[in-house]
Amino acid sequence: xxxxxxxxxxxxxxxxxxxxxxxxxxxxxxxxxxxxxxxxxxxxxxxxxxxxxxxxxxxxxxxxxxxxxxxxxxxxxxxxxxxxxxxxxxxxxxxxxxxxxxxxxxxxxxxxxxxxxxxxxxxxxxxxxxxxxxxxxxxxxxxxxxxxxxxxxxxxxxxxxxxxxxxxxxxxxxxxxxxxxxxxxxxxxxxxxxxxxxxxxxxxxxxxxxxxxxxxxxxxxxxxxxxxxxxxxxxxxxxxxxxxxxxxxxxxxxxxxxxxxxxxxxxxxxxxxxxxxxxxxxxxxxxxxxxxxxxxxxxxxxxxxxxxxxxxxxxxxxxxxxxxxxxxxxxxxxxxxxxxxxxxxxxxxxxxxxxxxxxxxxxxxxxxxxxxxxxxxxxxxxxxxxxxxxxxxxxxxxxxxxxxxxxxxxxxxxxxxxxxxxxxxxxxxxxxxxxxxxxxxxxxxxxxxxxxxxxxxxxxxxxxxxxxxxxxxxxxxxxxxxxxxxxxxxxxxxxxxxxxxxxxxxxxxxxxxxxxxxxxxxxxxxxxxxxxxxxxxxxxxxxxxxxxxxxxxxxxxxxxxxxxxxxxxxxxxxxxxxxxxxxxxxxxxxxxxxxxxxxxxxxxxxxxxxxxxxxxxxxxxxxxxxxxxxxxxxxxxxxxxxxxxxxxxxxxxxxxxxxxxxxxxxxxxxxxxxxxxxxxxxxxxxxxxxxxxxxxxxxxxxxxxxxxxxxxxxxxxxxxxxxxxxxxxxxxxxxxxxxxxxxxxxxxxxxxxxxxxxxxxxxxxxxxxxxxxxxxxxxxxxxxxxxxxxxxxxxxxxxxxxxxxxxxxxxxxxxxxxxxxxxxxxxxxxxxxxxxxxxxxxxxxxxxxxxxxxxxxxxxxxxxxxxxxxxxxxxxxxxxxxxxxxxxxxxxxxxxxxxxxxxxxxxxxxxxxxxxxxxxxxxxxxxxxxxxxxxxxxxxxxxxxxxxxxxxxxxxxxxxxxxxxxxxxxxxxxxxxxxxxxxxxxxxxxxxxxxxx
Numbered sequence: 001x002x003x004x005x006x007x008x009x010x011x012x013x014x015x016x017x018x019x020x021x022x023x024x025x026x027x028x029x030x031x032x033x034x035x036x037x038x039x040x041x042x043x044x045x046x047x048x049x050x051x052x053x054x055x056x057x058x059x060x061x062x063x064x065x066x067x068x069x070x071x072x073x074x075x076x077x078x079x080x081x082x083x084x085x086x087x088x089x090x091x092x093x094x095x096x097x098x099x100x101x102x103x104x105x106x107x108x109x110x111x112x113x114x115x116x117x118x119x120x121x122x123x124x125x126x127x128x129x130x131x132x133x134x135x136x137x138x139x140x141x142x143x144x145x146x147x148x149x150x151x152x153x154x155x156x157x158x159x160x161x162x163x164x165x166x167x168x169x170x171x172x173x174x175x176x177x178x179x180x181x182x183x184x185x186x187x188x189x190x191x192x193x194x195x196x197x198x199x200x201x202x203x204x205x206x207x208x209x210x211x212x213x214x215x216x217x218x219x220x221x222x223x224x225x226x227x228x229x230x231x232x233x234x235x236x237x238x239x240x241x242x243x244x245x246x247x248x249x250x251x252x253x254x255x256x257x258x259x260x261x262x263x264x265x266x267x268x269x270x271x272x273x274x275x276x277x278x279x280x281x282x283x284x285x286x287x288x289x290x291x292x293x294x295x296x297x298x299x300x301x302x303x304x305x306x307x308x309x310x311x312x313x314x315x316x317x318x319x320x321x322x323x324x325x326x327x328x329x330x331x332x333x334x335x336x337x338x339x340x341x342x343x344x345x346x347x348x349x350x351x352x353x354x355x356x357x358x359x360x361x362x363x364x365x366x367x368x369x370x371x372x373x374x375x376x377x378x379x380x381x382x383x384x385x386x387x388x389x390x391x392x393x394x395x396x397x398x399x400x401x402x403x404x405x406x407x408x409x410x411x412x413x414x415x416x417x418x419x420x421x422x423x424x425x426x427x428x429x430x431x432x433x434x435x436x437x438x439x440x441x442x443x444x445x446x447x448x449x450x451x452x453x454x455x456x457x458x459x460x461x462x463x464x465x466x467x468x469x470x471x472x473x474x475x476x477x478x479x480x481x482x483x484x485x486x487x488x489x490x491x492x493x494x495x496x497x498x499x500x501x502x503x504x505x506x507x508x509x510x511x512x513x514x515x516x517x518x519x520x521x522x523x524x525x526x527x528x529x530x531x532x533x534x535x536x537x538x539x540x541x542x543x544x545x546x547x548x549x550x551x552x553x554x555x556x557x558x559x560x561x562x563x564x565x566x567x568x569x570x571x572x573x574x575x576x577x578x579x580x581x582x583x584x585x586x587x588x589x590x591x592x593x594x595x596x597x598x599x600x601x602x603x604x605x606x607x608x609x610x611x612x613x614x615x616x617x618x619x620x621x622x623x624x625x626x627x628x629x630x631x632x633x634x635x636x637x638x639x640x641x642x643x644x645x646x647x648x649x650x651x652x653x654x655x656x657x658x659x660x661x662x663x664x665x666x667x668x669x670x671x672x673x674x675x676x677x678x679x680x681x682x683x684x685x686x687x688x689x690x691x692x693x694x695x696x697x698x699x700x701x702x703x704x705x706x707x708x709x710x711x712x713x714x715x716x717x718x719x720x721x722x723x724x725x726x727x728x729x730x731x732x733x734x735x736x737x738x739x740x741x742x743x744x745x746x747x748x749x750x751x752x753x754x755x756x757x758x759x760x761x762x763x764x765x766x767x768x769x770x771x772x773x774x775x776x777x778x779x780x781x782x783x784x785x786x787x788x789x790x791x792x793x794x795x796x797x798x799x800x801x802x803x804x805x806x807x808x809x810x811x812x813x814x815x816x817x818x819x820x821x822x823x824x825x826x827x828x829x830x831x832x833x834x835x836x837x838x839x840x841x842x843x844x845x846x847x848x849x850x851x852x853x854x855x856x857x858x859x860x861x862x863x864x865x866x867x868x869x870x871x872x873x874x875x876x877x878x879x880x881x882x883x884x885x886x887x888x889x890x891x892x893x894x895x896x897x898x899x900x901x902x903x904x905x906x907x908x909x910x911x912x913x914x915x916x917x918x919x920x921x922x923x924x925x926x927x928x929x930x931x932x933x934x935x936x937x938x939x940x941x942x943x944x945x946x947x948x949x950x951x952x953x954x955x956x957x958x959x960x961x962x963x964x965x966x967x968x969x970x971x972x973x974x975x976x977x978x979x980x981x982x983x984x985x986x987x988x989x990x991x992x993x994x995x996x997x
Contacts, residue, residue, distance in 0.1 A: 001147060002026070002930035002962075003048065004091075005084040010073035011050075012043035015988030020044065020980060024993065026931065026962030028978035030950070033933075033966045035982030037570045040989040041966050044982070045933055051083035051094050052143055053151040054117070054136065068098050071451060072988030075103055078113075088146045091122035093129060094139065108437055109604075119143075189842050196822040203815040210808040217801045218245045224793050225252035246805060249798040256794050260787035263780070270773075270780035277766075277773035284766040290755035297746035304740055311736050318729050321721035323708050330704040331717055334697035341690035348687040351680035359677065364684040371677035394646050401635050408628040415621040415628075422618055429611040436604035443597035450594050453587040459574035460583050466568040473564050477557040484550040491543040498535040552901055566968075844870065844882060846919065851884065854915030858908055860951065865889050866900075866908065868915075910934065935966040950975060 003022040008014050025031040035041050046056040050068070069079045082095045095118040101110050119139045120129040133139050144150055359370055575583070701713050710716040721729070746752060826837055848870040855867045871883030871894075885894040886908065900908055917932065964980075965972065973979065977995040 001085060001087040003083070003085050005082075006044070006047060006051070007080075007082040008044075008047050009081075010070045010077045010079040011047055011068060011081055012070060013038075013040035013072070013984060013989040014043070014991075015070050015072035015074075016077075016990070018991045020991060021993065022931065022962075025964070025978050025980060028976075028995070029962055030976050031962065031964050031978035031980060032972050032976040033964050033980045033982070034968050034973060035989075036968065036984060037567060038574070039982040039984040041968075041982050042935065043989075044980075044991075045935065045966070047081045048083060048933075049151065049155060051081045051096055052147070052154065054096060054140060055151060057151070057155040069100070070988060071455075078102070087143075090146070091124075092146075093120045093122070094118070094143070095120075108440060193822075193825045193837060196818065196825055199818045200815070200822040203811065203818050206811050207808065207815045210804060210811060214245055214801055214804045214808070217797050217804065218248070221249055221252055221794055221797045221801075224790050224797070225256060245801055246798070249794065249801060253791070253794050253798060256787065256791045260784070260791050263784040263787040267777075267780040267784045270777040274770075274773040274777040277770040281763075281766040281770040284761045284763055287755050287758065288761035288763050290752050291758070291761065293746060294752045294756040297743050297752075300739060301743045301747070304736070304743065307736075311733070314729055314732055317721075318726075318733065320719045321726060321729075324710070324716050324719035324721070326708045327701075327704045327710065327713070327716040328720055330697075330701040331713070331720070334694075334701045337690070337694040337697040341687075341694045344683070344687040344690040348680075348683040351676070351683040354676050355680050356673075359680075364681045367677050367681035367684065371674050371681065375674045398639065398643075398646075401639060404631065405635055408631055412625055412628050415625045418621055419618065419625075422614075425614055426611070429607055429614060432607040433604060433611065436601050436607055439597045439600035440604060443594060443601050446590060446594040446597055450587065450590040453583065453590050456575050456578070457580065457583040457587045459571045460576075460578065460580035463568060463571035463575050464580055466564055466571055470561065470564040470568050473557065473561040477554070477561045480550070480554045480557045484547070484554040487543070487547040487550040491540070491547040494535045494540050494543045498537070498540050501534045840882060847882060847884065849919045850912065850916045852915075853918045854908075854911040857914055858911035861911060862904070862908075866904070868897075868908070868912065869894065931962050931964070933964045933966060 003026075005022060006020040007017065008019075009017040033041050033044060049055070049057050056068070073079070078097060078100050080095065080097045082093065084091075084093050086092070097113075097116045099115045100113045102113060103109075104111050115136070116134070117136050117139050118134055119132045119142065121132050122128075123130045133142070147154065355367075359367060362370070705711075705713040705716040708716055710719070851868040851870045855869075858866050858868055865888060867887040867889070869885050869887055871885050884897060886897050886900065887894050897905075897908065913934075914932075965976065979994040981992045981994060983990050983992060
């Protein structure tokens with residue numbers, strides 16, 4: 001991936017449009033991005049990342065959307081970033097615009113435009129740009145696919161953040177694993193661990209559930225078999241569980257079958273005894289029945305003899321009833337005629353009582369004639385009824401018109417009252433709108449002033465904090481410098497003492513016959529002797545080491561003091577000389593004014609809506625008033641017409657209703673009179689006819705009674721039997737005959753007479769013997785059924801246990817296999833000697849590659865002294881696999897990376913970052929990364945180390961790479977010819993290119 005050009009508009013600190021020609025900067029291999037603190041060096045890198053991925057790196061991810069916009073940009077200028085690059089052999093141009101809150105084109109206020117993205121590709125054939133997509137999602141997926149890295153990997157590999165790698169260099173295994181996991185996407189290996197653990201838990205659950213089911217069946221079998229199945233205490237997962245259960249089940253089944261055979265033999269014996277007892281009981285019961293039957297027959301015969309007189313009387317009464325039955329039809333006819341005559345006479349009396357006095361004594365013909373006259377008069381009133389209905393409709397219409405008139409008058413009064421206050425209402429609403437609009441404009445101005453005041457307040461607080469830190473750093477630097485001076489004096493003093501006694505130190509190694517290292521003599525007549533307080537080489541080297549350590553602390557303290565003074569100067573330039581408390585009061589005052597103005601401006605929309613509704617209400621009320629006036633005019637004409645028609649109809653009805661209150665009342669009177677006359681005429685005719693039929697019935701009844709042999713009709717009626725009495729007498733006679741025949745039949749039976757001659761039967765004793773035999777039989781049946789049921793249940797449970805054991809065998813094997821794999825990948829198995837998880841193992845291999853790639857550059861940067869090596873050793877109670885150590889060639893020993901000095905830590909971190917970039921690039925599919933950026937860290941290097949680091953970075957050109965260094969170290973401006981300078985002022989930052997081809 002190579003960057004060609006970057007255009008930035010209203011982004012971060014850049015108020016206008018700035019362009020960066022990366023092709024010109026990359027021609028030199030190394031180029032410097034420099035400028036004062038806060039000018040916007042890092043914002044250039046943010047713009048590259050935002051163009052590619054639509055978001056900015058790391059902790060600055062919160063700066064999305066409208067917050068990416070420059071505070072210095074004009075309100076009409078939209079934020080935009082355009083990046084021209086070549087990736088995977090394709091020349092692409094990406095343009096991104098975040099959401100933008102812009103002024104409305106009409107009216108006041110602002111509106112938000114959505115974020116937009118364009119992707120174009122250079123067509124070499126036509127020499128033009130070709131549009132590819134405008135979808136955020138499609139463009140993001142395409143860029144990630146071409147680069148082969150997500151945003152986080154890109155920020156770690158291309159935008160090398162030195163602070164992160166210094167922490168990575170000194171981090172423990174857990175923190176180092178998190179970063180490597182994000183870069184190399186080892187989540188799939190963690191997923192494998194998780195999946196195996198889930199499989200282990202699932203199979204363990206299945207095995208335990210199977211064992212529990214098998215144990216449940218065993219306990220059921222133990223309940224069924226009782227003492228025949230002595231089952232030991234078993235738990236799920238115990239070895240040999242299935243074999244123990246199946247063996248015990250076989251013993252229980254055999255014992256249950258033996259018990260079933262014994263129960264069947266006992267049942268056969270009980271059935272034989274029960275049949276004998278039942279036969280004996282049947283014989284005793286039969287003799288007892290016959291004896292009781294004979295005694296009952298003798299008693300019935302005695303009772304028949306006692307009722308013989310009553311039987312003869314019943315026979316005579318039945319004979320008289322049969323004779324009276326021939327007179328019954330005539331008697332019934334006479335009773336019906338008498339009842340009909342009484343009803344007709346009563347109806348006639350009721351009808352005459354309701355008649356008018358002048359018709360109370362008329363006959364049937366007179367009453368009928370009067371009814372016809374009333375009906376004819378009723379027919380003449382039909383026309384008057386229609387007239388009456390028309391008059392009622394006119395009256396209702398007049399009442400409705402009056403109601404409408406009152407409603408219109410009320411509406412007119414309400415509309416007039418509302419319209420009278422319209423001007424006052426409109427003026428008040430317009431005043432609210434004007435006030436809200438003025439508050440909105442004031443809020444915009446106050447927001448700008450408040451943001452500026454807040455920025456100055458933050459800078460003032462930073463200035464005060466940095467001033468305190470600078471004082472502390474100055475005092476610390478003076479103390480460290482004093483310590484370094486004392487350490488140097490001590491070292492020089494010891495060195496001088498050693499030189500003074502160097503002869504004694506050399507003499508200690510002289511041997512007779514061997515030449516002296518100084519003069520070459522083989523004889524040593526008077527060698528020097530060590531005096532008290534002699535300083536040896538080890539003491540001098542310790543003093544030298546202490547001096548060097550103090551010197552490094554002094555240099556670090558001076559660098560820290562210089563950084564704090566530079567930051568303090570930048571904060572002072574931003575905040576000025578005003579105290580932070582005064583700036584805080586001013587910012588708070590502006591904030592309160594801004595809140596008040598925004599609160600007032602928030603009512604603008606509501607006031608506008610209320611004015612619009614009030615204007616609509618005014619138009620509606622004007623229209624209602626006009627409609628009410630038109631309806632009033634129409635009602636006046638219609639009311640005059642209704643009055644004229646009403647007078648004519650009332651005159652016509654007065655003549656038709658006579659003395660009745662209405663035509664309907666007169667018609668009701670005539671209808672009622674005609675009905676009464678007609679009913680009375682019919683009642684008079686019916687009474688005369690019924691009297692004639694009663695006279696004929698009396699003659700027929702007297703003739704029928706004489707023919708049947710009765711002296712009078714009353715005697716025949718007295719002898720007549722009703723149906724119930726006849727049935728009762730006949731039933732008594734039939735019962736007498738049946739009882740007499742039954743008694744004779746029983747007394748004539750031979751077996752009954754023979755049983756009566758025998759002794760009385762003892763039924764109770766026979767029943768007791770039969771009951772005892774039945775009880776013994778039921779016990780035998782229950783015992784046989786229980787034994788059969790036990791055998792069947794044991795067979796069923798044994799078969800189910802055998803099936804469960806067969807199913808459990810492969811499940812148990814699967815559990816053992818999965819459990820072993822899960823423990824191996826989780827690092828808890830004894831087979832995993834280093835206790836490494838699968839993800840840690842993969843990351844350890846990646847870390848080993850990174851360490852090897854980083855060591856190549858680290859050796860050059862450290863003049864061959866340092867090499868990074870990967871370690872599998874465990875640290876504390878943690879797991880092994882992600883250790884990182886540095887090998888010091890001067891001592892030949894490994895040591896912790898935390899022991900490196902500040903400058904050594906920087907170039908070790910840089911080598912590690914470059915090595916990690918190479919490995920991640922290979923992991924991403926070999927995508928070329930032709931442009932890299934290194935952000936800060938060079939200020940901690942001495943001149944010689946800086947040369948070596950720059951040589952290593954310059955060597956990257958051999959692979960056709962260009963490296964951009966982001967730093968404000970002044971010495972780099974002299975060493976690097978191609979530079980991109982960020983210049984800041986009060987109106988925003990700008991970019992200048994120097995020394996580019």
